[in-house]
Amino acid sequence: MICGITGTPGTGKSAVSEVLRSRGHQVIRQNDTMEPYLTGTDEDRDARIVDADAWADEYTPTAPFIEGHLVHLLACDRVVVLRCRPDRLRARLEGRGYSAGKIRENCEAEAMDLILSEAYDIHGEEKLLEIDTTDRSPEDCADLIEGFVSGTVPPSCGSIDWSAMLGDLL
Template identity: 40%
Template sequence: MRVAVTGTPGTGKTTATKRVETDLDIVHLNEVIRTEGLHDGTDDDRGSLLADFDAIDEYLAGKTDLLVESHLAHHFDAERVVVLRCDPETLEERLRERGESSASARENAESEALDVILSEAVTAHGENAVYEIETTHQTPEETARAIEAVIAGDREPSAGTVDYTDYL
């Protein structure tokens, strides 16, 4: 089985997946993109790497029993897609505390309010494969347990249960 854990930057993906107890191999995709050179250079405006999706597909090909974590994870094959969600105001604060520019933090908060990653995940994988987890007031351990419930099949799909449109 392959499970993707995705969400807007700052929702808690990396922190939570480091605490997930599972037999699946955990792939922190952003780290792999850097270390394996699976990119096409840098986006100078954002200061981030431009992921090479074909190279990532090749890297993941034939690998099973994976939990793939990244804001890009929903772009790749998965039986279940966990979308972590966070209140846009809290998300914006977290990103600024991590050193993101105000413009970048605001752009990500607006993307969260507009359900950008959720919409992409549902389009790519179908509503019945997507599980939203609201992380704003959860500890990383609580989020990890919720991800474990998705992996175990103990949680129902829940796309469209979080609404942040009032932020806009």
């Protein structure tokens, strides 16, 4: 079984993945698989340009878990979408030194459920687990993910709505 752990940058993917690794799970980092698919850099957005369609079509995960903001595009058996309230996400991204434009772009994507919507369109709700990481520890998130993969935590998505915060982000 392949479980993708995805979400907007800053939602906790790396932290949760480290907990899963510490528990003995093999977790692949999306960024470690993308070199052949890099096509350039977008200086205005401070981002690498990736041929995500080619990557999703050609790359097959080789471990039970893969984490990254594009892994929901892969053919996974389960997908976990980590979420974070946009105002808290802003603080996390500021702490990373992201540019104002990149922070705004990611917070808007989070408020609009962008990754969750894409994951839902590709996988359907029966394969999705949405986790609000705003006030939850990486250990608690890892517990939920392990339960989701084992079948003791049921699929769940669409219960988080931060769309009202969108106006504050513009």
